[in-house]
Each structure stands twice: as C-alpha cells, then as structure tokens.
Amino acid sequence: MDSPLLPSVRFQNCPIRTSLGVLGKRWTLLVLRDIGFLKVDRFNQILRTLPGLTPRVLAMRLRELEQEGFTKQIEVQKTPRIVRWGLTAKGEDTLPILMGLIGFGSKWYPEVVFADSQPRTPEELFPKRVKYNPVIR
Amino acid sequence: MDSPLLPSVRFQNCPIRTSLGVLGKRWTLLVLRDIGFLKVDRFNQILRTLPGLTPRVLAMRLRELEQEGFTKQIEVQKTPRIVRWGLTAKGEDTLPILMGLIGFGSKWYPEVVFADSQPRTPEELFPKRVKYNPVIR
DNA sequence: CTGCATCCGATCGGATACTG
DNA sequence: CAGTATCCGATCGGATGCAG
Numbered sequence: 001m002d003s004p005l006l007p008s009v010r011f012q013n014c015p016i017r018t019s020l021g022v023l024g025k026r027w028t029l030l031v032l033r034d035i036g037f038l039k040v041d042r043f044n045q046i047l048r049t050l051p052g053l054t055p056r057v058l059a060m061r062l063r064e065l066e067q068e069g070f071t072k073q074i075e076v077q078k079t080p081r082i083v084r085w086g087l088t089a090k091g092e093d094t095l096p097i098l099m100g101l102i103g104f105g106s107k108w109y110p111e112v113v114f115a116d117s118q119p120r121t122p123e124e125l126f127p128k129r130v131k132y133n134p135v136i137r
Numbered sequence: 138m139d140s141p142l143l144p145s146v147r148f149q150n151c152p153i154r155t156s157l158g159v160l161g162k163r164w165t166l167l168v169l170r171d172i173g174f175l176k177v178d179r180f181n182q183i184l185r186t187l188p189g190l191t192p193r194v195l196a197m198r199l200r201e202l203e204q205e206g207f208t209k210q211i212e213v214q215k216t217p218r219i220v221r222w223g224l225t226a227k228g229e230d231t232l233p234i235l236m237g238l239i240g241f242g243s244k245w246y247p248e249v250v251f252a253d254s255q256p257r258t259p260e261e262l263f264p265k266r267v268k269y270n271p272v273i274r
Numbered sequence: 275c276t277g278c279a280t281c282c283g284a285t286c287g288g289a290t291a292c293t294g
Numbered sequence: 295c296a297g298t299a300t301c302c303g304a305t306c307g308g309a310t311g312c313a314g
Contacts (some may be wrong), residue, residue, distance in 0.1 A: 004176045007239075007262040015242025015250045016170050016235055023238070026161065026287070033153050039141045043296050054288055059297055081294080081295055090245055097237040098153055101160070102144075104234060105152025108227055113152045125144040163306075180277055191307055196278055218276060218314065276314085285306070293298070 022068050027053050029098060031061050032087070035071060036095050041085045070094065159205050164190050164198050166235060169224070172208060173232050178222045207231065 023029055030050055034040040040049050047058060062085065065071040074086035087095075103122040105112075110119040160166055167187055171177040177186050184195060199222065202208040211223035224231075240259040242249075247256040 002176045005174050011250055012252045013249050016238045018246045018249050019238040019242040037142050039139045100234040100237050101153045101156040104230055105156040109155045112150050112155050113148055115149045
C-alpha cells in the first residue's frame with residue numbers, strides 16, 4: 001500500500017493549488033519563459049515568439065504578472081513608446097519550475113523537441129562549466 | 138545586457154510549450170497531485186479533494202491523462218465498480234514539477250499556505266531521513 | 275453508493291480592427 | 295510600438311440524470 005507523502009508542517013491550503021492560481025493560466029508560464037530565459041522582453045516580440053497568443057490575452061497576462069509581483073517594467077521610453085519587462089525575485093523563482101518542464105519535455109517528447117528525436121537530460125542540455133569560469137549568464 | 142540561456146542542443150520545438158500542451162490544462166496537475174502525492178486515487182475521492190472540479194471535467198482530464206500515458210488503472214472491481222488510478226513512470230516524472238510548485242507556494246504565499254504565515258523551504262517541509270532508514274514512501 | 279453523460283449559463287480565450 | 299475595443303466561439307462550472 002502506498003501512503004501519502006506528508007509535509008512536516010500541515011498545509012492550511014495546498015501550495016500547488018495556490019501557485020497555480022497565478023501560474024496556471026494559459027500562456028503565463030510561456031511569457032515567463034520569454035522574459036526569464038529567452039530575454040524576449042517586449043510586447044510585440046513576445047507576441048511573435050508565441051504564435052496563437054493574441055494582444056488582448058498578452059496584455060491581460062502581463063498585467064496579472066505585474067500585479068502579482070512576478071514582473072516589472074524595467075525600461076520605459078516614449079516616441080517611440082518602448083516598454084521592456086523583467087523578472088522580480090519572485091519571478092526568478094519560477095525558473096526552476098520552467099526547468100522542470102524543460103527536463104520533462106526533453107525526456108518524454110524527444111521527437112517533438114529535438115530534430116534527432118533523442119531524449120536528453122537537463123545535464124546534457126545545460127552542462128555545468130566547472131573549469132576556469134563557472135559563469136553561465 | 139542579459140543574454141538568453143541556450144541549451145547545448147537546439148530545440149526544434151520548445152519543451153516547455155510541449156509539456157504544457159498536456160500538463161497545462163486546468164486541474165491536470167492537481168489530479169496528478171492527488172494520485173501521486175496524496176494517494177487519492179478514486180473518482181469521487183478526487184472530486185472531494187478538489188472543490189470546484191466537476192465530474193464532467195474530471196472525467197475529461199482522467200481520459201486525457203490515461204491516453205497520454207501519465208496514469209493507468211491499477212485496480213478494477215465490479216459490483217460495486219471501483220477504479221483506482223496510479224501513475225506510470227511518465228506520470229512519476231511530473232512529481233518534481235509539482236515539488237517545484239510546492240516550494241514556490243511555500244515560499245511566496247506563506248499566509249495562504251501555512252496557519253502561522255511563515256514561509257518554509259522544501260528541506261524544512263520534507264526533511265531527509267538519513268539515519269537508520271532513508272525510505273520515505 | 276460510484277463512475278460517468280447531458281444540458282445549460284457563465285467565463286475565458288481567440289480574431290480582427292483600431293488608438294495614443 | 296504597446297496596448298484597447300468589440301465580437302464571437304470554445305471551454306468551464308453547476309445542476310441534474312442515469313446505469314451498474
């Protein structure tokens with residue numbers, strides 16, 4: 001018989017459900033991917049990297065993410081108007097979750113993700129540079 | 138200037154987007170939580186742990202999860218009919234992602250998640266038992 | 275009882291056009 | 295370039311029904 005995996009402290013509300021209240025909406029994690037990983041940080045750039053996403057929904061998601069403290073405007077300019085988006089500390093903390101999704105997709109959907117259809121581990125995809133200089137970004 | 142974090146092998150399609158095609162639907166990750174962590178593995182039990190989820194949507198999600206190879210029926214009985222659900226290896230591989238969400242919620246929504254409103258780390262929540270017997274489940 | 279199916283109103287997301 | 299406005303279809307949530 002399997003038994004539930006219980007935390008040392010009781011949850012008053014489920015942290016998964018709580019997190020998904022914000023992160024669980026359609027496009028939200030992909031917008032964070034753009035800003036956090038790809039450094040695609042402007043409105044129309046994000047639209048271009050996410051075919052199917054429309055301006056209305058992107059504006060909604062960016063507003064929610066900013067209100068919830070995941071993102072912030074890091075540069076604003078007018079004529080021409082330019083807004084760039086960046087992650088807050090809270091937003092950065094979603095990147096391990098995104099990494100989990102990268103690992104999962106690379107293992108279980110290799111024929112979709114890779115041209116050679118070979119599954120790969122996170123370590124293969126993002127090798128640690130331990131010699132001379134460990135700086136990655 | 139930040140530069141994008143690139144994998145050692147080019148992605149033909151984004152593994153995050155690919156993974157979310159299945160995992161990104163409403164309720165899906167919470168159903169996996171029930172089966173994988175809580176061992177709540179029967180239809181009406183799952184319904185009870187997830188207020189707001191209706192039989193119609195749960196049936197849809199269970200069908201999708203089974204078709205996509207995340208879950209399987211591990212026990213079937215008739216009169217009374219009983220179906221129990223379990224995770225496949227692929228389903229088990231989503232648990233680290235759920236753990237990421239647990240860690241995120243426990244850090245950033247402590248007043249929702251914990252009665253004492255104190256944020257906690259994954260290590261505090263699931264301390265490693267290193268003495269005598271490291272078996273957790 | 276349990277595991278669904280059906281119907282329906284509400285909400286959300288998508289397409290397109292438009293504005294500062 | 296960064297968003298809004300409007301319209302419409304898809305999906306969701308809620309109630310109810312039903313067979314095994």
